[in-house]
Amino acid sequence: MNTVSTELYQEIQHFYARQMQQLDAGLADEWAATFTEDGVFEANAHPEPSIGRSVISAAVKQAHGRLAEMQETRRHWLGMLTIDRGEDGTLFVRSYALIVGTKKGGEPKIVFSTLCEDTLVRHEDSWQVKYRKVTRDDL
Template sequence: MTESLYEEVQHFYGRQMRHLDEGEVTQWAATFTEDGVFAANARPHPQEGRGSIERGAHEAAARLAAAGVQHRHWLGMLEVAEQPDGTVLARTYALIIATPKGGGAAVHLSTSCEDRLVRVAGELKVRHRQVCRDDLPAA
């Protein structure tokens, strides 16, 4: 792994999470491949395909807006490993911080995240994401 790949992945996550936290759901969903998968141990079935991922994110954003809550995703402890097939395995811990309007910020969830990243037209995209909430049994 080169230092530049690590930095590229860091920048990718910075852009991706900013899109999500600022309600730019379409831009966030565009960081997944067309056939991307978002799996989580909090859901019985993964979301398959960028359209499904985007619809789920729009629904979540609407629920947060209705509740008057701002989420911020904080990713850390990043590990990056280029795979023999050219894909990139990226593993992080993620804290989701929730701040209600007029209230104080608090950690809402603690998770681990494992992504399979691929290059599409020279840009990193998520082909498969597995999120595991720490408060639930592993998937």
């Protein structure tokens, strides 16, 4: 595997910034559109992976609804990205994600600390997640 240019590294950071802001805003369909049609979201906190945009979108809508009922806002903070390029141009991205939860009228708290491992593929003029594996540190 090969490392990537500074320019591409910045492009991928922008991709994640937009993607995480969509997730935190509850824009489920827009967030799911950052995955390939057959994209996979796997997490050790879930019994089964979510496969395909419609399933991924539905899971986000459900989770965002639960948070709204609890009057809790969540923010995802990604950092410590490492990016390697495969021979076919596929990107393998590894990052740490902190998820901060703030209940209405409450103090922000780190809810989860995770490792995020993505396989990104080029799609037209952007990138899409082909496969995402999220590993919560507490599980």
